[in-house]
Amino acid sequence: MTQMYNKKVMEHFSNPRNVGEIENASGTGQVGSAACGDIMKIDIKVEDNIIVDVKFKTFGCGAAVASSSIATEMIIGKSVEEALKFTNKDLLKEIGGLPNEKIHCSILAEEALQEAINNYKSKIK
Amino acid sequence: MTQMYNKKVMEHFSNPRNVGEIENASGTGQVGSAACGDIMKIDIKVEDNIIVDVKFKTFGCGAAVASSSIATEMIIGKSVEEALKFTNKDLLKEIGGLPNEKIHCSILAEEALQEAINNYKSKIK
Amino acid sequence: MTEKHRIYLDHAATTPVNQEVLDTMIPYFNSEFGNASSVYSYGRTARIAIEKAKNTIADVIHSLDSEIFFTSGGTESDNWAIRGVMQANEKKGKHIITSTIEHHAVWDTCKKLKKEGYEVTFLPVDGDGLININELNEAIREDTVMVSIMFANNEIGTIQPIEEIGALCKEKNVLFHTDAIQAVGHLEIDVEKMNINLLSMSAHKFGGPKGVGALYVKKGTRIGNLMYGGGQEKSKRPGTYNHVGIIGLAKALEISYKNIKDESKRQLELREALIQGISDNIEEVRLNGHPTKRLPNNVNMSFKYIEGESLLLSLDIMGISASSGSACTSGSLDPSHVLLAIGLDHATAHGSLRLTLGETNTRKDIEDTIDALIPIVKRLRNMSPLYVKGEQS
Amino acid sequence: MTEKHRIYLDHAATTPVNQEVLDTMIPYFNSEFGNASSVYSYGRTARIAIEKAKNTIADVIHSLDSEIFFTSGGTESDNWAIRGVMQANEKKGKHIITSTIEHHAVWDTCKKLKKEGYEVTFLPVDGDGLININELNEAIREDTVMVSIMFANNEIGTIQPIEEIGALCKEKNVLFHTDAIQAVGHLEIDVEKMNINLLSMSAHKFGGPKGVGALYVKKGTRIGNLMYGGGQEKSKRPGTYNHVGIIGLAKALEISYKNIKDESKRQLELREALIQGISDNIEEVRLNGHPTKRLPNNVNMSFKYIEGESLLLSLDIMGISASSGSACTSGSLDPSHVLLAIGLDHATAHGSLRLTLGETNTRKDIEDTIDALIPIVKRLRNMSPLYVKGEQS
């Protein structure tokens, strides 16, 4: 049953949550490259050490879009420390699994988020 | 359409003419070997230089049986000289063709007949 | 959109089996099922059907019946043609010329041969996907055994100058194989006039069943086996005849060529309408492949800033089946080698969409597809970090 | 005898497609026809069906789903298993052991490898067609890569001591391939218990369609490709999936194993009745193959003084389909290498008849066959120059 998406993936692909950008974002992370076929950009807004808003833009396949969408949902409301612990395993669990050759999309989401947080941290230092 | 027999071949295979042996035959010819899967034995009875009777026995495939049967029919009534001119081409024409890999059966019939005639000639010398 | 309204635009990947073809095949599954190599009656019926099938194919491509060999599909035909000829002609040399836009069945076979010590020249193509006949001429050497250039490309639809290639190969005394898997059933083919020595076809690309193909091998061509076994196909391609598949292949071919002129004209008009409709309504698109030397059923376009699979999935949700590059490579991360070979950058290559027409497609399908594409592209672009202009518009 | 009364006794050559199997296949020809490698919905349905098919096969032979690869039939499975393993394991050596009674798909592949510089040991068999496990043990060398011994013979029905061979190969650390093309669907198979590394099967031998087979490849087995191309089957066996054929194969397998114990007991009783009936009524006959270690559906007998094809044709006229030796070699002049390997002289080998049962055969079929054979043998013997005793009787 590889090479196929489950219902949840398809639902998030069709109605992705939190698409867009945050003006004056607290932090921004962008990973991937057009050459590889996937780019993910995540903006976060942090207030009192809590991630109060996340927005994403993704160029990529269905799994990339759905991973971005679910990741943003999972992160909103978390503290910066909690968010730093977020890994693609959590995402895969929440998403209900991805085809083998699409696992890297969940990793991209993890990396984009980490980069956004690091970007936020570097700014407040 | 190779590997298949026409109606005439099947008819002669099912109802072969002149099966058997001639007691005190004027000449006998046997060619082929069990190892090759085909043995043909032809007996002829010659009276006043005319082949008045021919009988055959054949161990072999459908084409071998049909070739023997048709050959005997073609030869009865012929003079010894006429019979010596008989070739597998005449047989193939009469029979309406054989699959490529069965052409050798018509050659066997020619050879068996020639051997029977030679046998007859050697006796009367 | 209900299932009834699905629009299938991926005929280059595979086609449904034509109902008339299926009806012809059915009795052979269990009434006339005999082994075609047997001497008894059941087998004879199968055998006659196979001989008739060779005759049908030979009539279409202008060959002799005895020059047609059945295979398990396009991949086997390509592998057999190339490996079989290269191995059997080592006395002449170990050099083969092919192009940079071949299907993987040819491309990967050549790459494997290279690893085994053969020499391979991969001839480049221009921006439209055409090889250059002068470059081919220069590439041919003393030790060149064969040229393998596809008839028409499966991704971008470009049709090569087959007759010129054939003439050149004849003049230079090298063998010419063409992967005609996308051409058979769609274009007129004359192996005699085109000087083709070997030609691959696959039934499921023109309304026949999957798992059966054919290789035309011109009389006198030295070719080794890909497989060894029983005496079928003069021992060149052993294995119990898949006579049901063979009957299906021949019937599908016969039907395709019955009114090929009209049908290909009809599809060509739909193709142009589709290209026009997309270009008129969506910005920053480009047509991939040659504008006119092109399969009548092929549209391949790149949509900037978006990625192909998202496009496919979105269309699929709307009931439209399409493809991004070659169906065979879906799931791989690299963009299609064909799109790169015609000079596209990676991002643009990733954003390509292939729409391939079939005989059941109507003008309404084309209109519905354009109507579906416009908002999908807009939505995906708005989601794309690469797209800035017109954002949130 | 009208067509209705035909008695088909050549199931080892090929079987009719079971009606339930055909009904399962039909919708996939043109409703669910999509390319199994595509991302869109049509393709997904085909993909799911293929995964399910792997699961069905894996359940029957006790393997993992991921160890099943689809091919175009038995010939390809055998060729791929042997060539693929030998090429991928050259570091260990170039020696392969097989038997003298293999099907041509194995036999000719090995002979070709020999020409290419590999070393092949052809293990002899005894008068019943069995290999000797001690001889096999002695034949295994340091550089032996694999042993390829068939599960059950297609001509004489003899079943090899597969579990012993598997155990020995495991102990000696050589790979074990078995051509189980006649066994699958008829005997219980456990690749785990039997220590089999590779196993070939072909759908049309057990009520499935022609042109589709499978190769079981144990996880971790080093094997190269026979063909190159797209990414299907983890790139090990490229080419658009023949999903209709695959679905047919799996369904046929499932049906065969549903009540295999009862059906095989039933066929075994018919087999014994046929052997007994012939032996009791016709003089100078011999049973070829092992009397008990034998496929439940196989009868192979030699009739002295007569030639096999005449026997077949005569039976065919009476509406009975049978075979003489292997259907694949019909039309060849040499007698079957299997019959020679078990010690028959040429004449006796030429006079062999194979009758192979299937699930639709009844006791009446057996009686009718015996009744037909008696006068046919008499007639042919009377026509035979080799037969003297009882002439014209």
Ligand SMILES: Cc1ncc(COP(=O)(O)O)c(C=O)c1O
């Ligand atoms: C140009 C071309 N060559 C080869 C193939 C391989 O054919 P098949 O999938 O029938 O093996 C295809 C289709 O997949 C093709 O379009």
Ligand SMILES: Cc1ncc(COP(=O)(O)O)c(C=O)c1O
């Ligand atoms: C034992 C055995 N091996 C291999 C084959 C070849 O299988 P296929 O004809 O399906 O290619 C057959 C049947 O013909 C067979 O009986």
